[in-house]
Amino acid sequence: MNRPDPDTTPDLSAIITDLHDRSNWMNQPDPDTTPQTAQDVSLKVAIIVGSTRPGRKADTVADWIGDLAARRGDASYDVVDIADYALPNFDEPLPPLAGHYSHPHTQRWAATIDSYDAFVFVTPEYNHSTSGALKNAIDFLFAEWNDKAASFVSYGVNGGVRAVEHLRTIMGELKIADVRSAVALSVFDDFQDHTRFAPNAAHEQNVETMLDELIAWGTALKTVRASAMGK
Numbered sequence: 001m002n003r004p005d006p007d008t009t010p011d012l013s014a015i016i017t018d019l020h021d022r023s024n025w026m027n028q029p030d031p032d033t034t035p036q037t038a039q040d041v042s043l044k045v046a047i048i049v050g051s052t053r054p055g056r057k058a059d060t061v062a063d064w065i066g067d068l069a070a071r072r073g074d075a076s077y078d079v080v081d082i083a084d085y086a087l088p089n090f091d092e093p094l095p096p097l098a099g100h101y102s103h104p105h106t107q108r109w110a111a112t113i114d115s116y117d118a119f120v121f122v123t124p125e126y127n128h129s130t131s132g133a134l135k136n137a138i139d140f141l142f143a144e145w146n147d148k149a150a151s152f153v154s155y156g157v158n159g160g161v162r163a164v165e166h167l168r169t170i171m172g173e174l175k176i177a178d179v180r181s182a183v184a185l186s187v188f189d190d191f192q193d194h195t196r197f198a199p200n201a202a203h204e205q206n207v208e209t210m211l212d213e214l215i216a217w218g219t220a221l222k223t224v225r226a227s228a229m230g231k
């Protein structure tokens, strides 16, 4: 049986002391990277309207999320409507991974997404997936999505959950960390006569839980991006 040789085995108490000193050192705020004001630590969250259909539900749902989020006071939340960017079907000559965007519509969309730390994707379910418009808008960019956090609010006959499952697969390729909790709305139960939005009150707690997770991961990933930039 192998036994540690006391002459060559490091002193455990010395290691613990060393680790303790290191952890204290690591907990000291670094004046170069520590935010100086409350504004510096605030995350910017985009609530992305994932349908461009005339008469869509996505904008109403996004506004509802925006109103609930604004009450929290823990981040700045904006509704970002992909319809405002008039993106054609993907028309860049190079893959977004190359980081060279030739068209003004791509550059404008890239500047917007680049300015956010985290995303709430509001998505309908179209043919058991997300909308073509949202997939197209996502496809236009790469680096602007990387190392950020995302969550989902979906709606459909079964809560739009199949759209979310497809989006989760896409998130991995874009280096977006998607949180577990989501909000799934029913076009039957949460829309009167399939049109007027009247969400079940229980969804409000789901929104809070989802945003708690989004802010936690969004904050963590902001430090990941900051340390990557420092290299």
Ligand SMILES: Cc1cc2nc3c(=O)[nH]c(=O)nc-3n(C[C@H](O)[C@H](O)[C@H](O)COP(=O)(O)O)c2cc1C
Residues within 6 Å of the ligand: 051, 052, 053, 055, 056, 057, 058, 059, 124, 125, 126, 127, 128, 129, 155, 156, 157, 158, 159, 160, 187
């Ligand atoms: C092209 C298309 C496909 C759809 N496919 C599904 C589907 O697979 N599952 C579902 O639950 N609802 C489906 N629906 C219903 C939509 O979820 C519903 O119409 C929703 O309001 C669409 O979102 P929007 O109003 O924001 O565009 C589909 C609707 C469209 C227009």
